[in-house]
Amino acid sequence: MPAGIELLNVGALGLGLMDGDRLVTVDGAPVASRADVVGAVLSARGQGRLEMRAGLARLTEAGTKRFVVVVQQPYPTLEQVETMLDEQATHSAAEAEE
Numbered sequence: 748m749p750a751g752i753e754l755l756n757v758g759a760l761g762l763g764l765m766d767g768d769r770l771v772t773v774d775g776a777p778v779a780s781r782a783d784v785v786g787a788v789l790s791a792r793g794q795g796r797l798e799m800r801a802g803l804a805r806l807t808e809a810g811t812k813r814f815v816v817v818v819q820q821p822y823p824t825l826e827q828v829e830t831m832l833d834e835q836a837t838h839s840a841a842e843a844e845e
Contacts, residue, residue: 748811751778751805765805771801771813783793792820 751771757764770778773787791799801816823831 748806751804752770752784764803764816767806769804770801771804774800775802778813781840788820794824796820797822 748769749771751769754768755766756771758766759767761796770784772778772789773784776783776787778784778787791816798821799818799820801818802815803816805812805814
């Protein structure tokens with residue numbers, strides 16, 4: 748298996764990932780730590796990129812299988828952010844009343 752970050756508790760997410768898969772690259776750059784991933788995401792968002800590519804590896808009976816997952820990055824509008832914040836405030840107020 749190549750170096751990277753082993754993924755845990757991802758099998759039940761319904762994304763086609765399996766526990767034990769390894770994140771090995773983000774947009775082609777090697778990944779050795781969570782800081783590498785965070786840096787790549789922040790850089791992509793700073794550039795306004797709409798998607799990123801995660802290179803993964805999975806150990807199978809036939810050997811290591813590599814695959815790519817495309818991750819889309821949404822950029823909500825100001826109106827959408829305000830709506831989310833309003834909904835959060837309403838939910839928090841309702842919980843406080845209970």
